[in-house]
Amino acid sequence: MTTDLRRPTRMTVLGATGSIGCSTADVMLKHPDKFSAFALVGHQNSDKMLELASLLKPQWVIMTDSDAAKRLTGKLPAGIRLESGMNAAIAISADAETDMVMAAMVGSAGLPATLAAVKAGKRVGLANKECLVTAGQIFMAEAKVSGADVVPVDSEHAAVHQCLVGHDHASIKQVILTASGGPFRDRDPATLHTVTPEEAIAHPNWDMGAKISVDSATMMNKALELIEARWLFDIAPDKLSAIIHPESIIHGMVEYQDGSVLAQLAMPDMRMPIAYAMQIQPRLTTGIPWLDLAKAGQLNFQAVDQQRFPAMRLVQDVLKGNDSLAIAFNAANEEANAAFRNRQLGFMDIVTTVEKVLQQVDNVPVETLDDVWSHDAHARAMAVEIMNG
Numbered sequence: 560m561t562t563d564l565r566r567p568t569r570m571t572v573l574g575a576t577g578s579i580g581c582s583t584a585d586v587m588l589k590h591p592d593k594f595s596a597f598a599l600v601g602h603q604n605s606d607k608m609l610e611l612a613s614l615l616k617p618q619w620v621i622m623t624d625s626d627a628a629k630r631l632t633g634k635l636p637a638g639i640r641l642e643s644g645m646n647a648a649i650a651i652s653a654d655a656e657t658d659m660v661m662a663a664m665v666g667s668a669g670l671p672a673t674l675a676a677v678k679a680g681k682r683v684g685l686a687n688k689e690c691l692v693t694a695g696q697i698f699m700a701e702a703k704v705s706g707a708d709v710v711p712v713d714s715e716h717a718a719v720h721q722c723l724v725g726h727d728h729a730s731i732k733q734v735i736l737t738a739s740g741g742p743f744r745d746r747d748p749a750t751l752h753t754v755t756p757e758e759a760i761a762h763p764n765w766d767m768g769a770k771i772s773v774d775s776a777t778m779m780n781k782a783l784e785l786i787e788a789r790w791l792f793d794i795a796p797d798k799l800s801a802i803i804h805p806e807s808i809i810h811g812m813v814e815y816q817d818g819s820v821l822a823q824l825a826m827p828d829m830r831m832p833i834a835y836a837m838q839i840q841p842r843l844t845t846g847i848p849w850l851d852l853a854k855a856g857q858l859n860f861q862a863v864d865q866q867r868f869p870a871m872r873l874v875q876d877v878l879k880g881n882d883s884l885a886i887a888f889n890a891a892n893e894e895a896n897a898a899f900r901n902r903q904l905g906f907m908d909i910v911t912t913v914e915k916v917l918q919q920v921d922n923v924p925v926e927t928l929d930d931v932w933s934h935d936a937h938a939r940a941m942a943v944e945i946m947n948g
């Protein structure tokens with residue numbers, strides 16, 4: 560794809576009403592000469608969409624939930640066209656007038672529209688890690704065919720992306736993702752069964768959506784990120800690791816064969832990796848606080864305790880296994896995470912449910928998208944059955 564540099568990049572934002580979507584809007588509003596909104600896609604939050612549409616004046620608003628679209632009928636600023644449904648989101652992602660797609664829907668629901676953007680050869684800012692966890696091989700193969708530029712938005716992967724620039728892939732010894740350890744890093748494990756959704760969502764360093772915040776508390780998020788990194792950077796599982804770094808200042812590191820380790824540092828604010836995905840060179844201003852290392856004083860590190868965070872033990876087998884395991888890992892987690900947020904499941908039962916599903920599913924290669932959805936549905940049904948006892 561060639562972009563006409565005289566006009567702003569036309570953005571389609573999937574998951575516009577969420578945490579990443581709103582931070583993307585913030586970066587766009589800081590650079591109106593460089594970015595314009597072609598389409599904003601939300602699911603149910605019509606109030607937030609109305610607010611964003613008034614600020615960004617997109618050509619299209621799409622709500623994947625039809626009731627939410629009905630609530631917006633007649634309310635959007637003049638000239639903005641309204642559509643509903645996932646098929647509309649898929650079509651707009653591949654539309655000739657979309658230059659770049661910010662993929663920030665949550666969960667595997669984000670896969671069809673993001674994959675449509677990839678197949679159409681768009682530049683894709685990838686926040687939705689579940690795309691690569693569930694269909695990594697298919698997704699990256701399609702990007703190779705179409706020439707789509709897939710740039711990570713996850714802060715850890717954006718960090719690794721920056722540490723890899725100009726370096727030989729064969730020289731990589733280790734890709735290291737940092738993890739804050741979430742709100743329960745130092746809490747007595749014996750008390751974890753009493754954790755409430757509110758406690759789990761209150762992340763010490765990052766302000767994120769509810770699902771990923773709970774994933775951070777279980778460290779399922781880091782586990783998913785290891786799978787994401789495997790596909791995104793084409794890295795063998797034995798060269799992938801994670802380390803706890805409570806300050807969330809270093810986001811990712813790459814160790815090379817000569818013993819050199821490159822790290823990327825920034826204050827924990829998603830507008831930095833979002834802006835990097837939107838435009839790598841020259842760097843965009845973001846408004847995030849400047850990093851003052853003297854003020855930070857110390858940067859601390861500790862090994863991941865797999866007893867406290869069993870998701871990080873489970874992912875080792877998932878990384879070594881076939882794709883059906885990664886699909887089941889993600890699907891079971893999405894079900895269990897939602898059940899916990901709805902107060903139907905204890906915090907400690909989230910990963911236990913995922914483990915039980917993993918013990919029962921087939922470890923087989925996955926070649927088509929239909930297979931992805933069939934493994935996904937099977938694992939979800941199994942998770943629900945396990946949670947219902």
Ligand SMILES: NC(=O)c1ccc[n+]([C@@H]2O[C@H](COP(=O)([O-])OP(=O)(O)OC[C@H]3O[C@@H](n4cnc5c(N)ncnc54)[C@H](OP(=O)(O)O)[C@@H]3O)[C@@H](O)[C@H]2O)c1
Pocket residue numbers: 573574575576577578579580600601602603604605623662663664665666668669686687688689712713714765766767768769770771829
């Ligand atoms: N937040 C972060 O700091 C962060 C960092 C790295 C990666 N990520 C990744 O970015 C993605 C988005 O995370 P987030 O924190 O921004 O989530 P979020 O705040 O919960 O927002 C999720 C977005 O997805 C939409 N959505 C929810 N269910 C949907 C469905 N079934 N179909 C279509 N759209 C749906 C929501 O729409 P409505 O709100 O309108 O219902 C909302 O726009 C996730 O994959 C996450 O892992 C997030």
